[in-house]
Amino acid sequence: MxxxxxxxxxxxxxxxxxxxxxxxxxxxxxxxxxxxxxxxxxxxxxxxxxxxxxxxxxxxxxxxxxxxxxxxxxxxxxxxxxxxxxxxxxxxVAERPRVMLAVSKYDHCLSALLTKWRAGALPANIVGVVSNHEDCRELSEWYGLPYHHLPITRETKPQQETAMLEVFEAAGGDLLVLARYMQILSDTLCEKLRGRAINIHHSFLPGFKGAKPYHQAYERGVKVIGATAHYVTPDLDEGPIIAQEVRPIDHEISVEQMVHLGHDIESAALSQAVRLHCEQRVILNGQRTVIL
Missing domain, CATH: 3.30.70.260 (ACT domain)
Structure with a gap:
């Protein structure tokens, strides 16, 4: 429709x-x-x-x-x-999409999005932050945003996801942004949010999927590290790609240094993807995207 x-x-x-x-x-x-x-x-x-x-x-x-x-x-x-x-x-044009941000403990992507939003560089209406931890409450509330703490365990995952969806829908959410939200969404939630949820993966997908991609990249001796912003689908880390960023490295870079460098490229890729989506520039083409 x-x-x-x-x-x-x-x-x-x-x-x-x-x-x-x-x-x-x-x-x-x-x-x-x-x-x-x-x-x-x-x-x-x-x-x-x-x-x-x-x-x-x-x-x-x-x-x-x-x-x-x-x-x-x-x-x-x-x-x-x-x-x-x-x-x-x-x-x-003046109707800005209503965006809910989800985060766990790392706040670099959250901070970048909020800074761009406050500066008017992000054409979105951020309506709140949801998290499974309390770490980012102070930052979120400093920006005047409601902070929804929804802790999760293996046993309570279905109830927590239901609560997250309820918060999203109650806020009139158009887009859910996983700004280093370190939980894998269930297939059910992925389907309900298809085309309306963007994730940032700290790897230049399709390489080094899953957990600890920087460690995987270090073991392979890569000369470039990257980050990928993509739509969320039930297939882990395989959703249609919206934006990617890279940074050259060499043999002297440690895993810890790669992680710190990665914060910048993750923030840049995610901010770019959210902007493109909110400007209605992204159109799905099967498993790929067309950016206009």
């Missing part, structure tokens, strides 16, 4: 992103619709995948001079989507 703001919302600019089977005339049809109602396209990017034969597009357009009711416009867009077998999202 498409997502869009109601006509009652005061909004002059919208983001439209979609994918559909590639065919001649897609650009002409979608732009023709906007032209017909006198909407002004201000930004556009697109990609045609020759392998999957899928067309991807993201555009921003102004409707301040639109000549039909917004309900009429969305009806025409829905009709075009049906004609093109299009999966699309329509959202007001």
């Amino acid at each position: 498409p997502e869009y703001a109601s006509a009652a919302d005061a909004c002059d600019a919208y983001i439209l992103s979609f994918k559909c089977p590639d065919r001649i005339g897609v650009v002409a049809l979608y732009s023709g619709l906007l032209y017909a109602v006198e909407a002004n396209i201000t930004e556009v990017s697109n990609y045609s995948d020759p392998v999957t034969r899928t067309f991807f597009l993201r555009c921003v357009f102004d409707i301040s001079g639109i000549t039909v009711d917004f309900e009429e416009f969305t009806a025409r867009l829905a009709a075009l989507a049906a004609e093109l077998d299009m999966e699309y999202t329509l959202r007001c």
